[in-house]
Amino acid sequence: MLTGCYRHPQTATGVSCARCERPICPQCMVGASVGFQCPECVGDGHAGMRQATTRFGGALAPDGALVTRALVGINVVVFVLAAYVLAPRLGETWSLFSAGRAVLGGPSGVADGPGQWYRLLTATFVHLQWWHVGMNMLVLLWIGPALEEALGRLRFLALYLLSGLAGSTFAFLLAGNSMNTVGASGAIFGLIGATVVLQLRSRGPVAPVMAFLVFNLVITFARTDVIDWRAHIGGLVVGALTAAGLMYAPRERRGLVQGLAVAGSAAVVAAMLLIGMARYGA
Structure with a gap:
């Protein structure tokens, strides 16, 4: 039966x-x-399957350079708006402007308090010259896809934004009494530093990216009259350190270590901002 x-x-x-x-x-x-x-057995079998990830734990995506292209698109759109459509208002509103209490009429800009801290991020998307946005975006298109493919979209975006914020806050820390600057260079230098870490971690050729880094550092310090070297160094150091935490995290505790690395970089950014406020703010 x-x-x-x-x-x-x-x-x-x-x-x-x-x-x-x-x-x-x-x-x-x-x-x-x-x-x-x-x-039920089919569901249990699928649950036991290990989800495929990128090399450093990110979710696999069919398009490994989507965030890179999106960032390029945002930067280009903001450049057109700031340089031609909403000039000069957008550039003035979004720039990394700061005048400390020692300046007549200060504090204003970033030094004026939390209501102006948005400039630390918006300034990293503003360019006012075509050659400035062009050079930064070419570098982003060159090194961004490899990093995004290795890290995954979310980790790559966190790396980019933290590097940009680190460049802005380090510049504010050292020159917040009188400054006004724009550009994604802090974020770009952070990605260059991360590329060095990636090559070291992968045991790949380090010389080409190191030569590129040295070349850009020479230009940075040779033209301090038009280049904010502080943003470049801040982005480079924090970008490299963040990448090291993301790429050298042990597999068995990868999520925890990577989370601590990102949180630690965010804490460094916050500390630089608060120290800068103590130096220049009301």
Whole structure:
């Protein structure tokens, strides 16, 4: 006599699950490599499967450079708006401007308090010259996809934003009494530092990216009249340190270590901001 399906007792069946041996009807049968399985066993099998990730734990995506292209698009759109459409208001409103209490009329800008701290981020998306945005975006398109593919979208975006914020806050820490600057260079230098870490971690050729870094540092310090070297150094150091935490995290505790690395970099940014406020703010 045929028994009833364990999910549909009124339906008699002569087939059993290949894993748990419970009777299953045609409505519940799921084809397996050998015989049929019940829905619960199939679900348990899928739950036990390890989810594919990028090399450093990020979620795999069919387009490994989506965030890179999105960042380029945002920077280009903001450049057009700031340089041509909403000039000069947008550039003035979003720039990394700060005047400390020692300046007549200060504090204003970033030094004026939390209501102006947004400038630390918005300034990293503002460019006023085509060559400035062009050079930064070319570098981003060159090194961004490899980093995004290795880290995954979320970790890559966190690296980019933290590097940009670190460049802004380090510049504010050292020159917040009188400054006004724009550009994504802090974030770009952070990605260059991260690329050095990636090559070291992968045991790949380090010389090309190191030569590129040295070349850019020489230009940075040769033209301090038009280049904010503080933003470059701040982004470079924090970007490299963040990347080290993301890429050298042990596999068995990767999530925890990577979370602490990102939180630690955010804490460094916050500390520089608060020290700068103590120096220049009201």
